[in-house]
Amino acid sequence: MTRVIISPGKYIQGNGELKNLHEHIHSLGNKILILASENGIKRTRATIEESFKGSNIDLVFEPFNGECSRNEIDRLGEVLKSNNCDVVVGVGGGKIFDTAKAVAYYNDVPVVIVPTIASTDAPTSALSVIYTEEGEFSEYLLLPKNPEVVLVDTSIVSKAPARLLAAGIGDALATYFEARACIRSNANTMAGGKATKAAFAIAELCYETLLNDGLKAKLAVENKTSTKAVENIVEANTYLSGIGFESCGLAAAHAIHNGFTILEESHDLYHGEKVAFGTLVQLVLENSPIDEIEEVINFCLEIGLPVTLEDMGIKEIKEDDIMKVAELACAEGETIYNMPFEVKPEDVYSAILGADSLGRLYK
Template sequence: MIKAIIGPGKYVQGNGVLKNIKDYVKDLGHSFFIIASENGIKRTRPIIEEGFAEENVKLTFEPFGGECSENEINRLKALVEKSNSNVIMGVGGGKVFDTAKALAYYLGLPVVIVPTVASTDAPCSALSVIYTDEGVFSKYLMLPKNPDVVLVDTGIIAKAPVRLLVSGMGDALATYFEARASVRSNASSMAGGKSTKAAMALAELCYRTLLEDGLKAKLAVESKACTGAVENIVEANTYLSGIGFESGGLAAAHAIHNGFTVLEECHHMYHGEKVAFGTIAQLVLENSPMEELKEVIDFCLDVGLPVTLRDLGIEEVKESDIRKVAEVSCAENETIHNMPFKVTPEDVYNAIMGADALGKSFKKLQ
């Protein structure tokens, strides 16, 4: 049996670390192509420029088009070639990272990831999720290596909207349960082998950190404070979840998320918010003990993650729509087939409706 665990070349986290960026990336190249939203550029450009002030480097900033799609990647590819840049840097959130990683792969360049939010576990992975221009899931792009450097300034993240941090907790919430299911089925992970004990330990630590520090971190970020709990949750959302999902394995929760991308009512929801509901649905699929379901749903309610279809923006639940979600969740090559038993669209439909019923029940008890 071959086991594997992978991760970024270097992971750096701390309050104010962005101003020291040159110390961690200067050996990668001398011309940086930096992708960020217009607001992200406004927020970080002065810090990045100050960080490189004494270095002989070229910095090219380019606003992100908003979707990690083939068209956006091709647009940016032409601009990188025109600028003669030799390092790609993605600054912002998950879709920026996935775009930067894909762009670096196609151009054969190193990539630096600088999260300004802790909303997904995308920063550390050797994976890009490609969508259509309209935001519908298209495919996973498996990359030959993880980012060269991931640099996380927790001071900046603590000032971002709290919903983004909570969404990251939703994404991280799935890590342990999907890795556990993958180990039970002896599925291979995205690292190219079976899960290692180290990957499973990180996945479980991720879940325990969420339970211990999630609510404390949410309350701190509501006051723009960067506390120890915030540091722990940022690490859980970014590094522990990143290593845990990639080297531990994905299963039903993310597949069900992908299914929900076909519903227009859910397009305003963040990735991690849909994954959180997908996690509850996965636990229903597994017929997990009520004690475990209660622990997960109570956590979601405490921090503000969706536990019902209405929470996902679905005001009118139509059977045909949920069955469409279930069909897409069970598409060929989807990660739901890493579950330790056969899963059909009928199973997923019933699990989604069962999760919705549980969520409604727990909300009534609040």
């Protein structure tokens, strides 16, 4: 049995670290394509340019069009080639990271990830989630290696909307429970083998950190401040969750998230918000003890994460729509088949409605 744990080449986190970007990545190449939203470019360009001032490295800033789709990946690949860039830096959030990683992969250049929010565990992984132009889940792109560098400037992250940090907490919330399911089923992980004890310990530490510091961190970020709790949650959302999910595996929670992408009502929710509800559905699906379900529901309520279908934007529950979610969650190749028992769309349908009933009870 082969056990594998993988991680980025270097993880850097600290207050004001963006100004040290050159120091951490100057050896990777001579011309850097920096991918960010238009607003992200406005917010970070001056600091990045100052970091590279006096060096012989050229910078090319290119706005991201908003969706990690095949068309956007191809477009940015052409931008990279036409400018002779030999490094990609993704600055911003999850879809930008996934796009940057895919562009780097298809053009065989290094990739650097610079989160300005802590809303997903995408930064550290050797994985890109590809969507259609309409925002529906399309496929996982498994990459041969993790990013060379992940750099998190917590002074920037703490100034982002608190809802984004909460969404990251929702994404990280699934890590331990999906890891546990994969270990019970002896599933292969995205790292290319079975889970290591180290990776599962990281997944457990991720959950403990969320419970201990999640609410404190959210309150601090609502006041645009960075405390030790914020530092701990940024690490949990980004690094602990990233290593935990990739080297232990995904299961039902993320598959159920993918299922909900088919419903237009939930398109306004962030990835981690949908994953949080998917976690609750997974716990119902595996008939977890009520005290564990209570702990998760109460934590989600504290953080402001969805626990009902109404929270997911679904004001009117339609049987056909929920079954579509369940069927997409059970699509061929989905991670729901890492659960330690057989799962059918009808089971997921029932678990979604069961989770909704529990959520409404505790609200």
